[in-house]
Amino acid sequence: MRNFEYHLASSFKDVTNGQIIAGGTNLLDLMKIQVMAPDALVDITRLDGLSDIQVEGKGLRIGALVTNTALANDARVKAGWPLLSRAILAGASAQIRNKATTGGNLLQRTRCPYFYDTSQSCNKRNPGDGCAAKGGAGRMLALFGTSEHCLAAHPSDMAVALTALEAEVEIYNAARETRRVRMQEFYQGPGSRPDVENVLGKDDLITAIVLPPPRSGERQIYRKVRDRASYAFALVSIAGSVAMRGETITDLRLAYGSVAPHPWTDRDVARILKNQKASNELFQRAADALVPETAPHPDTDYKRILLRRTFIATMRQLTGLSDPEGSDIARTN
Amino acid sequence: MKTTIIVNGRLHDIEHDARRTLLETLRDDLDLAGTKKGCDHGQCGACTVLLNGKRVNACLCLTAMHDGDQITTIEGIGSSERLSALQKAFIEKDGYQCGYCTPGQIMSAAAMLRELRNGAPSYVSEDLETSELSDSEMAERMSGNLCRCSAYPLIREAIAMAAEVEK
Ligand SMILES: Cc1cc2nc3c(=O)[nH]c(=O)nc-3n(C[C@H](O)[C@H](O)[C@H](O)COP(=O)(O)OP(=O)(O)OC[C@H]3O[C@@H](n4cnc5c(N)ncnc54)[C@H](O)[C@@H]3O)c2cc1C
Ligand code: SF4
Ligand code: FES
Ligand code: FES
Numbered sequence: 306m307r308n309f310e311y312h313l314a315s316s317f318k319d320v321t322n323g324q325i326i327a328g329g330t331n332l333l334d335l336m337k338i339q340v341m342a343p344d345a346l347v348d349i350t351r352l353d354g355l356s357d358i359q360v361e362g363k364g365l366r367i368g369a370l371v372t373n374t375a376l377a378n379d380a381r382v383k384a385g386w387p388l389l390s391r392a393i394l395a396g397a398s399a400q401i402r403n404k405a406t407t408g409g410n411l412l413q414r415t416r417c418p419y420f421y422d423t424s425q426s427c428n429k430r431n432p433g434d435g436c437a438a439k440g441g442a443g444r445m446l447a448l449f450g451t452s453e454h455c456l457a458a459h460p461s462d463m464a465v466a467l468t469a470l471e472a473e474v475e476i477y478n479a480a481r482e483t484r485r486v487r488m489q490e491f492y493q494g495p496g497s498r499p500d501v502e503n504v505l506g507k508d509d510l511i512t513a514i515v516l517p518p519p520r521s522g523e524r525q526i527y528r529k530v531r532d533r534a535s536y537a538f539a540l541v542s543i544a545g546s547v548a549m550r551g552e553t554i555t556d557l558r559l560a561y562g563s564v565a566p567h568p569w570t571d572r573d574v575a576r577i578l579k580n581q582k583a584s585n586e587l588f589q590r591a592a593d594a595l596v597p598e599t600a601p602h603p604d605t606d607y608k609r610i611l612l613r614r615t616f617i618a619t620m621r622q623l624t625g626l627s628d629p630e631g632s633d634i635a636r637t638n
Numbered sequence: 639m640k641t642t643i644i645v646n647g648r649l650h651d652i653e654h655d656a657r658r659t660l661l662e663t664l665r666d667d668l669d670l671a672g673t674k675k676g677c678d679h680g681q682c683g684a685c686t687v688l689l690n691g692k693r694v695n696a697c698l699c700l701t702a703m704h705d706g707d708q709i710t711t712i713e714g715i716g717s718s719e720r721l722s723a724l725q726k727a728f729i730e731k732d733g734y735q736c737g738y739c740t741p742g743q744i745m746s747a748a749a750m751l752r753e754l755r756n757g758a759p760s761y762v763s764e765d766l767e768t769s770e771l772s773d774s775e776m777a778e779r780m781s782g783n784l785c786r787c788s789a790y791p792l793i794r795e796a797i798a799m800a801a802e803v804e805k
Contacts, residue, residue, distance in 0.1 A: 311639065311656040311702045330698050333659075334679050346656075348703050374692070378758050383766040394761040398782025399750065401680055403692045404699070535761065535781035 306336050310345040314352055317477055321508045323347045327370060328404040330397075331413040339423055340414075340430055355512060358382075363518035366475070369408030369511045373463065374399070376407060385519030388544055391527040392466035398536050408511035411464055411474065411491070412503070415457040415566075416445050416538050428454045429499040443604040445538070448612065450565040451601045455499030458563050459492065460538045465562035466527055467514060468570060469544035475513040478506060485515060492567030502566070523548045523556070528619045530611060539563040541611045547623040552582045554624060561595075564612060571595055583624035588617045641705045645670065646714030652701060660699035661685045664711060672712035672741045676784070683783035686742040686749075687711050693749035695782075712741035715748060724748055724800040733796035735787035743783050747797045750779045751804065771801055 312322045323345025326332050335341040349355070355370040358379055365386075367376060376382060377393040397405065419425040419437040426435035438446060438456050447458040473485040492503050505511070525546045531537040542562035548555045557578055561569040577591045592613045600606040621627035641652050643660075645668060652658075652667050661678075664670045664687070676684030678697045685696040688710040696709075716722035724744045727733070734740045754771055762778045763769040776794045785793060 306657045309656055311700075326700075326703070328698075329700060329703065330680055330695075333698050333700065337678065346700075348700075350703060374758070383759070387766055390759065390766055391761070394759065398680075398683065399753070399779060400683060400686055400693050400695045400746065400782045401698075403689075404694050535778050 307339060307342040309336075309343055312345060312347045314347050314349045317352070317481075317510060318479070320347050320349065320510045321479055325349055325510065327406040327409040328372070328401075329409075330401050330405050331409060335414065335421075338421060340421060349510070361515060365516045367407055367514045367516065369406060369513055371407045373397070373402040373405040373407070373410060376463075377402070385521075386466075386470055386516055386525075388525035388527050388546060389463070389466045389470060389516075391525075392462045392529075392542075392544060395527060395529045395539075395542070396462040407463075407514055410461055411467075411511065411514075412505075413461055414502075416460045417457040418442065418445070420457065429457060429495070432498060432500050438602065443602040444607070445540070445563070446602050446605050447566055448564045448597055448600055448605055448608050449569050450494045450567070452495040452497065452499070454497055455495035455566070456601050456605075457495070457499070458565060459502075459567050460563060461568075462527070462529065462539060462542060462562060464488070464492075465542055465560045465568040466544045467516075468560035468568035469546055469558045471517055471558065473515045473517075474511060475515055476505065477510045477512045479508040483512065488568070489570060494566050499566075520546055520548065520556075520558075524623050524625075526619055526623055528615060528622070529562075530615055541608055541615050543615055543619045544568075545619055545623050549583070549624060552624075554578050554581055554583055557623075561612070561616075564608060578620075583620070583626055585617070585621070585626070588620045591620070592616050639702060641701050643701070643704055643706075644708045646710060654701055656700075656702055658701040659697055660687070660689075660701050660704060660709070661696035663701045664696060664709070670711050670713050673745075674738055674741055676739070676742075681784070682739070682742075683746055684739050684742040686745040686783065688745060688749060691749075691752075693746050693782075710745075712745055715744070722748075723803045724797070727796040727800040727803070728793075731792050731796040731799055733789060733793045734785075735789050739783060739785045739787075743780070743785070743793055746780060746783045747800070750776075751797070751801055753779070771798065773798075 324343035326346045355368040359366045373393050377390045383390050419427050425437035446456040468488040472488050474491050477483050523546045527544050529539045529542040544560045547557045574591050574595045596609050596613045664673050674684040676682035680695045680698045687696045716725045759766040760778045
């Protein structure tokens with residue numbers, strides 16, 4: 306680890322003194338191998354007002370320092386937004402979730418192996434360097450939303466759930482203004498600058514995540530497919546919330562994880578499904594629209610098949626076509 | 639720089655470099671070598687300790703960030719003369735081979751049993767409100783602790799035995 310100055314933030318304006326550290330579970334990991342080497346760290350963990358979950362209207366305002374464990378265990382979240390609890394519990398380990406924070410989770414970096422290896426070229430780590438993943442090994446890379454400069458996927462489970470739930474990110478800036486950005490607009494694709502991953506400005510602080518009112522009566526699922534049963538990043542994941550009247554899908558929200566540089570959404574798929582009677586044929590048709598014809602890297606070709614199958618299985622579970630029993634299903638009241 | 643931490647009930651003032659991790663502080667500054675370094679990257683759980691009562695990976699904590707915090711290590715939950723229920727159960731059930739992961743397994747299990755008593759759900763819990771200590775719940779809740787010797791079945795038996803004793 307390269308040496309750095311350590312600052313303890315005592316007010317919001319102190320965040321301009323260096324790179325923010327919260328749980329440290331991603332940043333320290335990257336600093337140890339010098340993928341990130343900030344000159345100064347600002348410890349925000351003792352700042353007031355960022356560690357609780359408050360009721361806001363019929364929704365919730367979740368402070369940026371609320372730990373992943375506290376969020377997943379919150380009685381209101383479990384009852385009204387069970388998909389969020391499920392997604393968080395699907396990620397990392399109990400030890401990491403105890404430290405990891407809501408803000409830090411959103412900003413965790415990709416798991417592309419070349420990003421982690423400073424002897425390899427990587428445009429995300431070092432803009433203009435090239436991309437060693439092209440022509441290299443790439444089973445964790447993305448299917449959608451890539452650019453010629455970067456093919457990496459975003460690894461967060463929580464962010465996929467928050468996207469399906471249409472949450473907003475609350476951001477405080479150096480001019481002491483607060484703004485809210487929808488999850489769908491928070492992340493940016495790689496374009497020619499894969500090092501820029503979201504709309505945050507240099508000294509911006511995430512202060513909270515805001516959940517809209519619960520979608521009562523909807524069935525919710527977070528389904529995660531990975532290489533081992535626990536403690537592994539997703540190869541493909543789907544967060545879904547569906548309202549039904551009889552056998553007809555009346556409303557739905559879907560987001561797809563580990564397939565794009567940010568949680569992926571697809572309006573055409575939602576349009577195909579809405580106000581239709583649930584059936585295998587319908588889900589096949591929606592899957593045709595969702596899954597791309599080719600993969601950006603030969604090693605992710607399998608994700609096309611995996612995404613298709615996971616999508617159909619998830620839709621069958623969500624609409625009651627398959628037995629809804631199973632550990633990844635939860636029902637709202 | 640200087641940080642004060644409370645380890646196993648005793649106050650320590652530590653002079654250290656900003657880069658010092660809690661794991662290095664425990665092992666190298668305080669000579670508490672029960673806590674192990676496996677991967678140093680949050681991937682194995684060998685360094686598991688309790689931070690203000692909650693299990694965390696000490697390798698991913700900066701000492702500087704824990705001024706005033708309470709830390710419990712394997713040395714704090716029992717001694718050779720007075721073993722804790724979990725330590726006894728690991729011996730009784732042979733819950734290890736080389737033993738390197740064992741302190742982390744025991745610290746993690748101690749926290750896990752408390753989480754379960756407090757009603758915390760896991761990814762495999764059928765509903766988010768109630769869960770019991772089944773074998774699959776234990777495997778999921780202990781997945782942050784790897785065992786290179788793959789003693790998993792006996793580790794789970796040992797934890798189940800200690801859970802019975804504690805009831
Ligand atoms: C072994 C391992 C397995 C994992 N498995 C999974 C998994 O399966 N699924 C998953 O989703 N995640 C997984 N993770 C990642 C984990 O969820 C993240 O490391 C964690 O959520 C990051 O949160 P943190 O508070 O520790 O962030 P930090 O490491 O403190 O910070 C991360 C980044 O966010 C910035 N930051 C933090 N807070 C703020 C704020 N309030 N405002 C502005 N910037 C901020 C920091 O500057 C830094 O750049 C895993 C991690 C490890 C080590
Ligand atoms: S895919 Fe992106 S993160 Fe991976 S090596 Fe290429 S530029 Fe770096
Ligand atoms: S040494 Fe800390 S998790 Fe492996
Ligand atoms: S007993 Fe050898 S690593 Fe677990």
